[in-house]
Amino acid sequence: METRATxxxxxxxxxxxxxxxxxxxxxxxxxxxxxxxxVAPLRVVLHGARGRMGQRIAACAPQxxxxxxxxxxxxxxxxxxxxxxxxxxxxxxxDAGAARASxxxxxxxxxxxxxxxxLSAEAVAAIERASRRVPAMVxxxxxxxxxxxRRLVTEAARLxxxxxxxxxxxxxxxxxxxxxxxxxxxxxxxxRGRGKPMExxxxxxxxxxxxxxxxxxxxxxxxxxxxxxxxxxxxxxxxLGALRMAAWLVAQQPGMHVxxxxxxxxxxxxx
Numbered sequence: 001m002e003t004r005a006t007x008x009x010x011x012x013x014x015x016x017x018x019x020x021x022x023x024x025x026x027x028x029x030x031x032x033x034x035x036x037x038x039v040a041p042l043r044v045v046l047h048g049a050r051g052r053m054g055q056r057i058a059a060c061a062p063q064x065x066x067x068x069x070x071x072x073x074x075x076x077x078x079x080x081x082x083x084x085x086x087x088x089x090x091x092x093x094x095d096a097g098a099a100r101a102s103x104x105x106x107x108x109x110x111x112x113x114x115x116x117x118x119l120s121a122e123a124v125a126a127i128e129r130a131s132r133r134v135p136a137m138v139x140x141x142x143x144x145x146x147x148x149x150r151r152l153v154t155e156a157a158r159l160x161x162x163x164x165x166x167x168x169x170x171x172x173x174x175x176x177x178x179x180x181x182x183x184x185x186x187x188x189x190x191x192r193g194r195g196k197p198m199e200x201x202x203x204x205x206x207x208x209x210x211x212x213x214x215x216x217x218x219x220x221x222x223x224x225x226x227x228x229x230x231x232x233x234x235x236x237x238x239x240l241g242a243l244r245m246a247a248w249l250v251a252q253q254p255g256m257h258v259x260x261x262x263x264x265x266x267x268x269x270x271x
Contacts, residue, residue, distance in 0.1 A: 113245055125145055140182050141181070142239075161193070180213070
C-alpha cells in the first residue's frame with residue numbers, strides 16, 4: 001500500500017478555498033482550475049517542535065511548498081503574541097502541551113490539530129473548549145494507510161463477527177501510552193463493524209527497540225486467520241500526513257472533527 005504525500009483539501013462547509021496538486025517532490029499549491037498560480041501558504045504554528053514528530057514535521061515541511069511554519073514552540077518557550085498570523089496550530093507534545101496548544105489556537109483564532117496521544121480528560125476538555133471557536137481535531141495517527149486500514153477492519157469485523165479478534169501493536173521502548181491511540185481507534189473500528197465493544201484484554205501492546213509503529217488486527221476462526229496490518233517504517237509519513245490533515249482542517253467550520261471525515265473527502269476526491 002503506497003501512501004501518496006498529497007495535501008487533500010476541500011470538504012463541505014469550507015471556510016476558505018485551498019486546493020493542492022501532487023508532483024514528484026510532494027505536496028504543492030495549485031489553482032482550482034488546474035493552472036499553477038500562487039496562493040496563500042498554509043501558516044503553521046508547530047507546538048512540540050523539539051520532539052520526535054515535531055522535528056520530522058519541521059524537516060518535511062519544505063517538501064510541502066504550500067506550507068509555511070511561522071513559529072516553532074516547545075515546553076517553556078514563550079507563546080506567540082496576539083495577532084500572530086496563523087492558520088493552524090499543530091501539536092505533537094504532551095498531555096499538558098496539548099492543553100497549552102488548545103488555548104493558543106483559541107487565542108489566535110486558528111485551527112487546532114492535536115497528534116498527541118494518551119490525553120487526559122482535562123486535555124480533551126481543553127480541546128473541546130477551543131473547538132467552540134475554531135475547527136479542531138484529535139488525530140492519533142495521521143497516516144493515510146492507517147485510515148484505509150480502519151475501513152478494512154470495520155468491514156472485516158462485520159463479516160467475521162463470530163470470530164475471535166486480537167489487536168497487537170508494537171512501538172519503540174520510549175513510547176509511554178499503551179495501548180497506542182491507533183490501537184484504540186482500530187478497536188473502535190472493530191466495534192463499529194460487529195456492533196459491540198472489543199474486549200480490552202484482546203488488545204496487546206509491545207514496547208521494544210526503536211520500532212516506529214506496527215499494528216495488526218487478526219481474526220481467528222476454525223482452521224484459518226485473517227489479518228489487516230499496517231507497518232510504518234518512517235515518521236516522515238506521519239509528518240506529511242499531519243500537514244495534509246491540517247490543510248483540510250483549516251477549511252472546516254468550528255467544532256470537533258475526526259480523521260475519518262478527512263478521509264471521506266480524500267476518497268471522494270480520488271486522492
